[in-house]
Amino acid sequence: MKTTFGEYIRFHRNKKGLTLTQLAAELNLDSANLSKIENGIRDFDEKRLSKFAKIFNLDIEKVRDEYITDQIGKQIYETNCTPQLLRVAEEKAEYRRTLRNKTV
Amino acid sequence: MKTTFGEYIRFHRNKKGLTLTQLAAELNLDSANLSKIENGIRDFDEKRLSKFAKIFNLDIEKVRDEYITDQIGKQIYETNCTPQLLRVAEEKAEYRRTLRNKTV
DNA sequence: TTAGACTTGTCGTTATTTGACAAAAATAGT
DNA sequence: ACTATTTTTGTCAAATAACGACAAGTCTAA
Numbered sequence: 001m002k003t004t005f006g007e008y009i010r011f012h013r014n015k016k017g018l019t020l021t022q023l024a025a026e027l028n029l030d031s032a033n034l035s036k037i038e039n040g041i042r043d044f045d046e047k048r049l050s051k052f053a054k055i056f057n058l059d060i061e062k063v064r065d066e067y068i069t070d071q072i073g074k075q076i077y078e079t080n081c082t083p084q085l086l087r088v089a090e091e092k093a094e095y096r097r098t099l100r101n102k103t104v
Numbered sequence: 105m106k107t108t109f110g111e112y113i114r115f116h117r118n119k120k121g122l123t124l125t126q127l128a129a130e131l132n133l134d135s136a137n138l139s140k141i142e143n144g145i146r147d148f149d150e151k152r153l154s155k156f157a158k159i160f161n162l163d164i165e166k167v168r169d170e171y172i173t174d175q176i177g178k179q180i181y182e183t184n185c186t187p188q189l190l191r192v193a194e195e196k197a198e199y200r201r202t203l204r205n206k207t208v
Numbered sequence: 209t210t211a212g213a214c215t216t217g218t219c220g221t222t223a224t225t226t227g228a229c230a231a232a233a234a235t236a237g238t
Numbered sequence: 239a240c241t242a243t244t245t246t247t248g249t250c251a252a253a254t255a256a257c258g259a260c261a262a263g264t265c266t267a268a
Contacts, residue, residue: 002195004203019213030259035215042257065192068183073196075179079172083194088169090190091106092177099108123244134228139246146226 005070006038012056013038026055043071109174110142116160117142130159147175 003011013023020038024031027048036042044052049067053060076086107115117127124142128135131152140146148156153171157164180190 002192002199004196004200020215021213029257031213032215032217032260033258035213039215041216045257065189068185069189069193069196072176072179072183072185072190072193073200075176076193076197077200079176081172081176081197085169085173086176086190086194088106089173089176089180090187092108092173093180093185095106096108096177096181124246125244133226135244136229136246136248137227139244143246145247149226 002069002073004040004074005044005067006040008066008070009034009044009052010038012058016056023055027051106173106177108144108178109148109171110144112170112174113138113148113156114142116162120160127159131155 009023013020020031020034024034027034028051029048033042037044044067046067049063050060052058053063075081081089113127117124124135124138128138131138132155133152137146141148148171150171153167154164156162157167179185185193
């Protein structure tokens with residue numbers, strides 16, 4: 001089952017038997033803020049992704065994928081983007097790639 | 105061909121024979137900033153979408169679709185999100201919808 | 209009820225975005 | 239080429255949004 005990135009963090013934290021305070025300390029943030037992150041009230045700062053991966057011995061690429069799919073999934077949800085519109089968005093992303101190649 | 109939202113604005117502006125200054129005035133913004141928007145350096149403020157639609161007599165829903173697909177397409181591009189990962193993001197958006205229904 | 213874990217609210221700081229102005233560059237008309 | 243107009247670029251202050259930190263609250267288990 002696909003989950004939010006906050007739930008993903010919580011899953012790994014519980015699996016390792018860490019408290020919010022313990023993990024927050026390792027990540028250099030407040031336990032209150034980590035709580036909000038796990039509950040989807042705040043975003044996890046991208047800068048901490050590698051630290052997170054190291055703590056739980058996870059592949060950094062996998063963690064990053066988990067992160068960006070969460071971010072984009074959130075935007076799809078918030079904008080009520082339908083599957084058809086998402087196809088269009090995908091084409092536009094492709095178009096931006098062609099723009100990059102033209103300009104250089 | 106799918107384009108950026110900035111190019112979409114420029115297309116309609118040119119079609120109607122308006123200068124940046126003229127359209128910017130109608131949209132209550134600076135011509136320099138509108139120039140940046142059309143060139144993709146800045147974002148068009150979502151609050152102005154309805155005004156934009158009225159000026160060019162466009163369906164507000166269509167304009168909004170054009171806008172959100174641009175926004176999401178931009179994020180897909182910037183994060184280098186592959187089609188496979190986009191499918192995952194879509195599932196996560198769906199998951200968020202189930203969350204909403206559960207909570208209420 | 210006490211302790212530990214987690215959540216919620218708030219607020220000052222930091223970072224990002226926007227609006228505005230000036231000035232340069234490009235374009236078109238004469 | 240000269241001039242007027244349009245468009246682009248650079249910069250900065252103001253507005254906005256995101257973040258870190260602290261305090262106080264709730265919840266759970268011994």
